Amino acid sequence: MQKFLFLLLTLVLLGPLGIDLYLPAIPAIALGLNSSESVIQSSISLFILVLGLGQLIAGPLVDRYGRRPMAIAGIFLYLIGVTIAATSINAAMFMGSRMVQSLGVCCTSVVLFSSVRDRLSGDDAARAYGFLNGTLNIVPALAPLIGGLIAQYYGWRAPFWALLGYTLVVMVLVLAFLPETRPANTKAVGSLPLGQYFRILRDGNFLAFALVNAGAMGMALTYVSLAPTVLMSTGGLSPLEFSLVFGANGFWIMLMSYIANRIIRKVGRPVCLATGAILMLMGGAALFAGLALLPVAIQLETWVYMLPVASACAGLAFVIGPATSYALEPYSKEAGIASALVGFVQMAGGAALGLVAMALPLPPKASLAIVMLTAFVLAWTAKRRSKTVKSTISKLN
Template sequence: MQKFTLILLSLVLLAPLGIDLYLPTLPDIAQGLNTPVSTLQTTIPLFLLVMGLGQIVAGPLVDNFGRKPVALIGLLLYLFGSILAATATGWPQFLTARVVQGCAVCCTAVVAFSGVRDRLDGDDAAKAYGFLNGALNIVPALAPMLGGFLAESFGWRAPFWFLSCYALAVGVLVLFFLPETRPAGTLPVKGLPLKQYARILRQPRFLAFAFANAGALGMVLTYVSLAPQVLMNEGKLSALQFSVAFGANGFWIMLVSVLVNKMIRKVGRPVCLMIGSMAMTLGALLLFAGVALFPGGWQSHWALYMLPVTVAVAGLAFTVGPATSYALEPYQQQAGVASALAGFIQMAGGASGGLLVMALPIAEKSALGVMMLAGSVLIALAWIYSKKVRGTLTAL
């Protein structure tokens, strides 16, 4: 089971690597492609939006054709998209490459989370989801530094060549070592399963937990998108200092995720959701307090941004595992479809929320604080609903 989980992790890592590896190189890419940095920054939420929308199609595919074939197709697309980005000579080609990569990771993400649902239930599933999401934070901890080193040594195209090699290596692992986990009784899906999606969407339980994840992801997406502007342009951090601050926060989320995995069995998933909502609220209050209480000369200091973020992302760690397991538990025979729909709500909802608050005519820190409050409300609603569903699990 450990080898199986690690292979699923290698699939899940494709998404954060596609975001975090090239963050410190955005100015170099902008110069190389003669494109404004602000334009390139839109590829971050666009990548996640495509990933979310694509899962609506990928979900039926993994239920009809199996987890392994769809994973291999996704890896081929990722390889192609990475090569396209590495050889880009202009903005249109780079944009196309990011869209292709987004389509690729929607396949691999559905396979990974469907695989967990195929093998595990209840608290065990929550721990596995928490492990996958917690281990993901090794990527934002290390990827910016790796991307910066590769770009400094070999140019801004090097991170995308690295992604090409990674996709090829994971493809070999999947081809030879990933077992097919699709249950024998999986319901076949003809075309786009709109009726199945509609049936699942009518379940308040599913919506409560899926939107809790969307709120948490929206907060992280807003933080990541605004971090280069707040920390590098306003805070005057160098690329290396930015990578260290970004990476330290990633390790922090990983440590909190380990703690959550140990707490789930002792205190239960509802308590974890409650803590997640409280942490997100506290992060927002600290962010607004820093803006209101400190003089203007201090506003550009990195700590006034990163310390509230550190508190809020702990709420993410307490939320994702329990919320994902609660959302998918009733759908053993529809794991691919349910995982796809949950991923769509999480990715598309989080990306849309982040884009919305960033479009508001307010300062960057205020926009992040608003997204933190929205996430805390959604997680609180999930916590309230979690107290109603214990012991009442039924499959559709």
């Protein structure tokens, strides 16, 4: 099972690598394509938007054609997208490449969730989702620094060529080792299953647990979007110092995810949801307290921002695995469709929450604090819902 999870990990990294590896090269990309930085920056939002919507289509395809074929198709699309990005001659071509890449990640993301649900349930599934979520946080910890160094010495196209090489390796591993895990009794559909989507969304438990992921995603997007303004433009950090602080937080999330995965069998999913909710509450409250109580000069200190962020991000690490496993647990016969809905709610809901918060006429720290408190409410609501769900534990095999 560990080899299986590590193989899935190579797939899950395609998403964050597609976002984080080229972040430091955005000014160079804009200059090279004779475009503005704001246009190139918007490719991140476009990537996430397509990722959320595309999973609604990928879900039934994964149930109809199987996990392995759709994983291969997703990687193939991703290869095309990366190649177009590396050879782009204008901004429109570059933006199109990001859409193709995102469509590839739609397939691999649904395959990931579905494959775990095929093999595991209960606390074991929560541990697997938490492992995948926690380990991928090494990407925002290291990818911007690595991508920046590659771009500095070899030009802005080089990070995409490097990503192409990684994707080819993933393709070889998937072709050689990824098994088909789709259960024989999976319900396959021939068209977009709107009826099934609406039926699952009407399940109050499913929606409550899926919205936990939306709150966590909204918090992460808001933090990533506002961190350069808070830490560099206002806080005075250099790009290198920012990369180190940003990377340290990524390792922190990975550590917290490891701890959560180690203790979930002992304390159970409801306790993990409650712990995560409280940590996010503490983060939001600390940001508001800093704005209200600290002198302006002290508010500019990096620790005043990053300690509350660290608390909330630790909370994120505790809630993702349990929430995802609770949401998917009842849908073993339609795991692809249910996984697609989880991804859609997470991406679309998180993006909407982040955009609304950033549009508010508030200081960046206050906007982030509001999202943290919203994530707390969603996680605490899910914790209360978990009392009505029977917990199951499956063996690792």
